[in-house]
Amino acid sequence: MSLSFASLNSGSNGNCYYLGNEQDAVLIDAGLSCKETEKRMKVLGLSMRSIKAVFISHEHIDHIKGIEVLAKKYEIPVYITPPTFENSRCPIPKAYVIWMKNDASINIGNIKITAFSKNHDAADPTSFIVECNDIKVGVFTDIGQVCKNVIHHFKQCDAVFLEANYDREMLMNGHYPYSLKTRISGGNGHLSNDEALDLFLNHRTTKLKYLLLSHLSKENNDPDLVKKLFELNTTNTEIIIASRYKPSLIYKVIHPSVKKTKIKTNIKQLNLFD
Numbered sequence: 001m002s003l004s005f006a007s008l009n010s011g012s013n014g015n016c017y018y019l020g021n022e023q024d025a026v027l028i029d030a031g032l033s034c035k036e037t038e039k040r041m042k043v044l045g046l047s048m049r050s051i052k053a054v055f056i057s058h059e060h061i062d063h064i065k066g067i068e069v070l071a072k073k074y075e076i077p078v079y080i081t082p083p084t085f086e087n088s089r090c091p092i093p094k095a096y097v098i099w100m101k102n103d104a105s106i107n108i109g110n111i112k113i114t115a116f117s118k119n120h121d122a123a124d125p126t127s128f129i130v131e132c133n134d135i136k137v138g139v140f141t142d143i144g145q146v147c148k149n150v151i152h153h154f155k156q157c158d159a160v161f162l163e164a165n166y167d168r169e170m171l172m173n174g175h176y177p178y179s180l181k182t183r184i185s186g187g188n189g190h191l192s193n194d195e196a197l198d199l200f201l202n203h204r205t206t207k208l209k210y211l212l213l214s215h216l217s218k219e220n221n222d223p224d225l226v227k228k229l230f231e232l233n234t235t236n237t238e239i240i241i242a243s244r245y246k247p248s249l250i251y252k253v254i255h256p257s258v259k260k261t262k263i264k265t266n267i268k269q270l271n272l273f274d
Contacts, residue, residue: 001110002254003132005159008032008040010141010214011244015063017139017161018046018250019130024109025050028128028139031062034069040247048074052108055100055115056080058122058142059088071096079106079113083124102126116153119144121188129153133255138162141215144188146199154203158253159210161242162199164230165190166220174220190215193226201233210251214242 001021008016014031018041025046030037041048054076057063071078071092078092079100085092100106102117102124114129120142127150128139136156141163143150154160171181171192183189191199200211211234213226223241230239242248 001133003135004252006250007242007248010242029063030067058125081124087123161214163191164196164213171220
């Protein structure tokens with residue numbers, strides 16, 4: 001069995017990540033409108049009916065914008081912590097809400113989703129490990145600092161959506177007010193390119209095949225700059241930029257017990273132990 005994943009969008013204008021196997025799939029966050037989510041799923045050849053659950057990382061609008069319509073239209077359960085739900089002020093029908101706890105795992109078919117706490121300026125911020133058949137993909141965005149939880153889970157991953165929000169020099173020399181610069185670069189804000197690179201260099205393992213650099217700032221980062229920064233420091237991990245304008249390709253990690261199949265044009269496939 002394999003685990004496929006794609007970024008539908010990544011950035012302050014909306015965050016939504018698809019992860020699934022041959023039977024079931026989940027979304028991490030729903031920061032696009034329902035209509036835009038449908039559009040991007042269709043572009044990738046993915047069915048909305050495959051989505052069996054949505055997991056919400058925190059209450060900021062770029063992570064929950066589409067959740068109300070999405071849940072109602074497709075009758076999808078929404079996994080969310082009580083503090084996040086309370087602070088989101090999003091009228092998700094309670095019939096679709098399922099309470100989630102940090103440091104607990106939830107099974108959706110053959111997919112296991114593990115939530116863990118992180119540092120961010122939200123009520124109860126959460127990141128996720130999505131697992132299928134010993135394949136693990138992490139979604140680590142909106143992280144104020146690299147804490148023990150992040151390091152512990154990063155080491156286990158075959159692929160990671162990792163925040164590289166800003167270049168420090170661009171942020172400090174930019175037009176943002178000092179208070180916003182301090183918020184972004186503080187311990188409960190976002191992860192810089194250098195902080196993300198430090199995590200990658202010091203805690204990567206040989207099993208990490210894909211690194212999708214995510215939640216890049218439009219004003220304070222440059223996709224080419226950060227991609228080159230990481231590519232200079234790796235040979236075994238493919239570096240991908242998760243765009244704030246369009247979906248990524250679908251990437252797939254397959255278990256070594258599964259025979260290779262023909263690769264579709266919008267899917268990049270990799271054996272777990274290549």
